[in-house]
Amino acid sequence: MGAGSLSIWTHHLKSFEYLTNYTMGNYTGMAVRFGSGLETQELFNYMALHNITVVAAGPGTVGANGGWFGYGGHGNLASYYGLGSDQALSLEVVTADGRLVTTDPFTNPDLFYALRGGGAGKQKEVPTA
C-alpha cells in the first residue's frame, strides 16, 4: 500500500506522563498522556508502575493510540468503561497543512470527534494523546 511513498514512522515517540489531577470539561481526575509510538504492552507496564487502569487494546504490540481508537478501540474493558475512542480527553495533531493543533471537546471539536472513530490514517498525524 505504500509504494512510491514517504512514510512517517512514529515508533520512537514513546513519551509517557501520568497526571494525578487533570481537568477537561466536566472531567477532573487521573489521566495519562503519551506519544503515538507507545505500544500497548508498554502502557501495561506504566499501569503496573502507577497502579492505574487505562482502557487499552488486548494485544501488546498494538499502538496504544492513533490507529487503535481511530477505528473505535476495542479492548477487554470496553463493556465496562466504553471504547478507546470514548476515553480521549485531548489530542495533539499535525494537520495536513503542517500545523500542530490541539483538539478537545472545546478546541477544534469537529476534528476531535473525527479522530475518535473516523478511521485510522484518514485524518492527521497524532503525536500525542
Next chain:
Amino acid sequence: MPSSILWLTFGLLIQLIEAVNFPFEQVQLTAEDVAINQDVGFGNASLETEYRGPPCKAFPGGPDWPTEEEWSAVNDTIDGVLLKPAPLASACYTGQSYDASRCRYLLSPMSGVRRAYLDDPLSVLTQWPQGTTCLPSLDPGGRCTQGGFPVYVANVTTVKHIQAAVNFARNKNVRLVIKFVPLVLFLSISAPIVVRANKQV
C-alpha cells in the same frame, strides 16, 4: 462553508495559544526552516476549497519525483532522520544487503523474529498488504523488490519532523503513509492518505 474548513480556521488561531505537552512537541517547524527549504512550507487552509493539483501522485522514476538533492535537503531540515531502507528480508538475497546470518535469523522459528518486523521501518505485521515482494528465503538468487514498501521513511522524534514530512509530501505531490499497528490484523496496512491542506478526508 464546510465545517472542515471552519476547524482549520480555528486551528490557525489556536497556534497562538498552543498547548505543548512533551519536549519533543516543543521542537516545531519554524519560518526560518521554511526560508532555508521552501519545499517544507506550510499549507494555507483558507485559500482554496477545491483541489486543483495534479491528478496523480509523483512516483519514483517519474518526471515529478523529487530529485536526490531535494530529498537530501529535506533530510537536512529534519536533522538527518530520513531513511531509505531496503526490505528486512533483503538480507536473504544477493546484493548490498546480503547477510547470511541475518537471513537465517529471519527464517528461524524464534518469537523474537516477529519483533524484528515490528521494529522495522518498512514492515507491518503481514507482508501481503505490501505486495509480498521480499519474503525470507533460502534462495539468494530469488527476487526481492521494494514492491509496496515505502521508498523513504522519516524516523520522527520531534513534531518538527512530522510537520516537515507532511509539508514536503504535500508540496512535492508525494504519497504519504503513516505506519501503525491497529488491533485487527487485516487493517495492519500503512494506509495511504491524501495530503492536502484544504480538504480533510
